[in-house]
Amino acid sequence: MSDVPVSDADGTGGRPGQVDGANVGASTRYTHGGDEWILVELSEAMSLQVNMRAQAICRALEARRVAGVLDVCCGNASYLIRVDPDTIDPRAAVEILRELEQEVGDAHAFHLQTRVVEVPILWEDEWTHATLMRFRDRHQTPDKTDIEFAAELNGFASKDQFKEAVCATPFLAAMTGFVPCLVWWYQLTTPDKLLQVPKYVRPRTDTPERAFSWGGAFAAIYPVRGAGGYQLLGMCATPQVDPSRRLPDFHDADWFFRVGDLAAFTPVDRREYDRIRDEVEAERFRYRQVDVEFVPAEFEADPDAVNAALMRSLNGA
Amino acid sequence: MALEVLKPGLQTTVQDEGRVGTYAAGLPPSGALDKHAYRIGNLLVGNPAGAAGLEMTYLGAELRFTEPAVFAVTGAEMAPKLAGEPIETWRSYAAQADDVLSFGYLSEGARAYLSVAGGIDVPEYESSRSTYTLVGLGGFEGRALAAGDTLPVGNSAQGTPDRAVPEKLRPTYARDPEARVVVGLASYRLEPESLQALFDTTWTVTPDANRVGYRYRGAELHFIDREPPPGAGSDPSNVVDFGYPIGSIQVPGGIEPICLLADAVTGGGYATVATVISVDLDVLGQSKSNDPTRFTEVTLDKALDARHRRRAELDQIADAIHAR
Secondary structure: OOOOOOOOOOOOOOOOOOOOHHHOOOOOEEEEEOOOEEEEEOOOOOOHHHHHHHHHHHHHHHHHOOOOEEEEEEOOOEEEEEEOOOOOOHHHHHHHHHHHHHHHOOOOOOOEEEEEEEEEEEEOOHHHHHHHHHOHHHOOOOOOOHHHHHHHHOOOOOHHHHHHHHHOOOEEEEEEOOOOOOEEEEEOOOHHHOOOEOOOOOOEOOOOOOEEEEEEOEEEEOOOOOOEOOEEEEEEOOOOEOOOOOOHHHOOOOEOOOOOOEEEEEEOOHHHHHHHHHHHHOOOOOOOEEEEEEOHHHHHHOHHHHHHHHHHHHOOO | OEEEEEEOOOEEEEEOOOOOOOHHHOOOOOOOOOHHHHHHHHHHOOOOOOOOEEEEEOOOOEEEEOOOEEEEEEEEEOOEEEOOEEOOOOEEEEEOOOOEEEEOOOOEEEEEEEEEOOOEOOOOEOOEOOOEOOOOEOOOOOOOOOOOOEEEEOOOOOOOOOOEOOHHHOOOOOOOOEEEEEEOOOHHHEOHHHHHHHHHOOEEEEEEEOOOEEEEEOOOOOEOOOOOOOOOOOOOOEEEEEEOOOOEEEOHHHOOOEEEOOOOOOEEEEOEEEEEOHHHHHHHHOOOOOOEEEEEEOOHHHHHHHHHHHHHHHHHHHHHHHHO
16 A cells, blocks of 8 residues: 555646637547546637536536436536446436537537635745745756746746736636645636646655645645645645534535636735634634626626626625 | 454455545545445345445454444455454354454455444445545544544444355456456547557556555556647646546556546546446455456446446345345
8 A cells, every 4th residue: 555646637838729619519529437437528628618618518417417417527628427327328428418518519608607716825935935945856947936937937027927917817716626625727818828837847745735836727726735746836825625614614515616616816915824824723714705607708708807897896896 | 332443454444335426526436445345245234235334455454343243244355253263254243242353364355345234333424434545534534444443333233144145146356357448538649559558468556556546567558649738738648637537547658557446536637548347446446466457448338238237146146145
């Protein structure tokens, strides 16, 4: 019995792109994972549009409450379901999924009923800094910190400009998984502004709990301490998981975030970070959040206006 | 009624059928790796389906019954003894208060299951008593048992001793297991010769073999070169992160395939190429490090047929047990 025989998700390289509306569905692959699982790969490439299609199909499938469908798992550019073949023939399930794909089409009519949640980030904190310094030998640029590397690679003149770009727009929870409470956060921006940072050359054997990080086209917050290869940028002040379920936001489940959530990563200083940590310790902390509707078609037409409206909703203006 | 842990064995965990509906959140089903053996155990002691038992890996535990109880050991052959006297696997027995159940050497399979009438009564977590070993949730305090633990046993069933699985219906475990797979998922990423090599190679289970997954050694596989699509990693074995089925086989970097089991990581960025069919997950759960293992391709029809035959076999075993 030894360690986990699996490396974590990789996500490096590549250029952002968009699916051509006329070809929606042309590249979809339906395959059976043994007798119990069906993987539907909508596209080999990540984009906001393909993720919206996946979310729309998953929500429609859940709404149908199909007998024998046990798990519905939205992926970034795909989704995975588990069926009980004693209740539903997996081939019959695929027919339902194909129908739903037709119904959803390019997701132009999809309205995502969701919420925007404020997620406070302390940039370049002492804890992730200590960790990244311990693992410089596994990094592309041992003479630079992770955030210096990320800023330079994405063409920013300074770390501050990179931080501003991250905090400028909300992020979409495109997928959850790997371990409980881990979210793949995809920035709501245009493909030309999408930030991409490769993972470490060799994964670290340690990462602090709540480390705010970047790998490939996704931001992620490590829910618990552990190995990992994403670039370490800062520390999230707020819990991703609460197995005791004592915090008000976690009364019903160990986890808070789910696919479709929007997060606004908000910079905090050390004083504010400590204040939030005290609130968490006292089991009084609650996430600041507001229910919103996100319409992908509106975002496509005017991303800046939609993002500004989402931020205004959160800030009560 | 309770079970006291005198010696914990190598890795003994509380397991049941596993949880459903939590995979999207990243919480895998967990549950007994060899479902067939686990289910037979519940039949032998008269438990309702889904009652929790103990899964003992490679080396059995030493347990004391605090009160009289009916129990059965199924799965791997580990030379069980009750109060020092050898007993049979696949048969129910009555233990007296203070009787100790112990085990000898493993001679066949990898995991033995202990079923006790009434079931192991730890609190449910997300509708299951199964232990999720990777993060440490569910089961007994989210962990493998340790000496000094006391496990509560429920009182929902009384059980009848001396019920047995007829000889011809007892599962056996080969030293060179074969697992049937359905090809699919991102198999289009593999060179066709490499997909063939997955089936032509006799793989060896490495020491990296636990409830999360088994890693194999045997051949290098090659992925088709491509310009990585947006969001996918730069290695040819990377894809845009997606969900991993239980039983799915991925080949990070083209070396050492990993087959995910009940405590799987639920998703990630490595191309999966085939999935072990549900009944043969039991077979893998009874294989151990250094075992030579073959994968063979079957159609979905064959996979479903195997599943239905296994269900019929379990019904046959239930009838045989209750006819006595």
